[in-house]
Amino acid sequence: MGEHDRLREARMLFQYATVKEFVEPVEEITGRTVRSFISGLDSQEGVAAEMFVFYPRGEERTSRGAKW
Secondary structure (H helix, E strand, C coil): CCCHHHHHHHHHHHHHHCHHHHHHHHHHHHCCCEEEEEEEEECCCCEEEEEEEECCCCCCCCCHHHHC
């Protein structure tokens, strides 16, 4: 329908409203603390990416999932 901007906006709202649900399993699986969560979408190509940036080992601080 050509509504790519609306799709990206709706997806971004959902992704950031549920940050905790994305971050917690990643931290549990990796044993690391997530510093930052980045979500992106290319709706025209149907490609999505979620990126988790960890604190350096030994420098863990508040989890990104706890900030919501």
